[in-house]
Amino acid sequence: MAFWTCRKTAASIAHVHEYDEYMLVVEGCYTLIIDEERIPVKAGEEYLIPSGVLHSGEVVAGTRTIHAFGGHRADRAQNSN
Numbered sequence: 377m378a379f380w381t382c383r384k385t386a387a388s389i390a391h392v393h394e395y396d397e398y399m400l401v402v403e404g405c406y407t408l409i410i411d412e413e414r415i416p417v418k419a420g421e422e423y424l425i426p427s428g429v430l431h432s433g434e435v436v437a438g439t440r441t442i443h444a445f446g447g448h449r450a451d452r453a454q455n456s457n
Contacts, residue, residue, distance in 0.1 A: 378443040382435045390432040395446045397425040404439025408432075 382404070390409075399406070400422045408415040408423060409432045417423050425431055435441075 378445070380441050380443070382437060382439045382441075385435065385437045387434045388432050390430050392430050393425070393427055393445065395427050398444040399423050399425070400442045402440040402442060405436050406439055406441055407434045409434070 399417065401417045401419050403419050405419070406417045408417060408425070410425070410429060415423065
């Protein structure tokens with residue numbers, strides 16, 4: 377999990393993850409760029425970026441986001457009853 381507050385307007389370079397990325401915009405706007413399509417994700421909206429998808433993004437100053445990375449749930453002990 378990552379909790380980000382972007383203090384400056386910024387952009388990320390195109391990159392790929394070997395795992396899914398779920399993001400939720402808490403405040404502001406984060407524009408995802410996937411296959412040259414610009415996808416604005418605004419406060420209260422969420423987006424799932426599947427593993428292996430080339431993506432980049434642009435963020436407006438003051439934007440707050442929550443990101444969850446991965447795809448393996450925690451192992452739970454088996455109930456012996």
